[in-house]
Amino acid sequence: MAAYEKALALDPNDVSTLNNFGAHYFYAADYARAAALLERAIAHDPGFAEAHYNLGKIRYRTGRYSDAEQLFETAIRLDPEGAMAYVDLAVIRRDLGHFDEAVAVIERGLASIPDDIDLLRVQAVLEFEAGDDETARRLADRLVALYPNTVLARLT
Numbered sequence: 512m513a514a515y516e517k518a519l520a521l522d523p524n525d526v527s528t529l530n531n532f533g534a535h536y537f538y539a540a541d542y543a544r545a546a547a548l549l550e551r552a553i554a555h556d557p558g559f560a561e562a563h564y565n566l567g568k569i570r571y572r573t574g575r576y577s578d579a580e581q582l583f584e585t586a587i588r589l590d591p592e593g594a595m596a597y598v599d600l601a602v603i604r605r606d607l608g609h610f611d612e613a614v615a616v617i618e619r620g621l622a623s624i625p626d627d628i629d630l631l632r633v634q635a636v637l638e639f640e641a642g643d644d645e646t647a648r649r650l651a652d653r654l655v656a657l658y659p660n661t662v663l664a665r666l667t
Contacts, residue, residue: 515528515535519532524551526552528588529560529561530561532548533545533546533547533548533562534565536548537572542573544564546570549630550567551613553566558589560586560590561590561593561619563582563583563596564583566582567582567596571599579603583597584600587620593625597619598620598629601620604616604635610641613637617637621634624660626657628657628661628663631650631654632654632663632664632667635667636667650666651667
């Protein structure tokens with residue numbers, strides 16, 4: 512924390528430092544401080560996708576789902592190859608009971624990054640949750656074929 516504070520003292524508008532410091536506070540569950548830093552990063556650089564994504568995680572964690580969805584959508588628009596924004600947006604939509612929308616988000620992500628392990632894994636889980644065991648198994652087999660030495664692929 513001292514290093515982040517020193518970095519911000521040198522350049523209080525450095526968006527990478529603001530973003531990383533905000534992420535640090537997120538993992539420490541200090542959501543108010545994290546959000547304030549991330550909002551500053553976005554104010555200084557509205558095109559910084561990672562800050563939108565990280566602020567979306569905070570909004571999701573604190574139950575502000577609509578805000579989180581908008582932030583994840585913005586992160587996706589700014590960085591269509593940021594897989595985790597698709598993943599987290601799909602999870603919110605699934606959690607809110609919008610299963611078809613969750614699947615559509617994952618499919619949209621796979622159109623941009625077709626072999627992404629996180630997107631394929633969530634797609635397999637969604638198919639499994641929908642009761643389509645065959646499709647889920649096929650997707651899990653694809654994951655193992657693409658990532659044979661990856662624990663996450665094998666767990667899926």
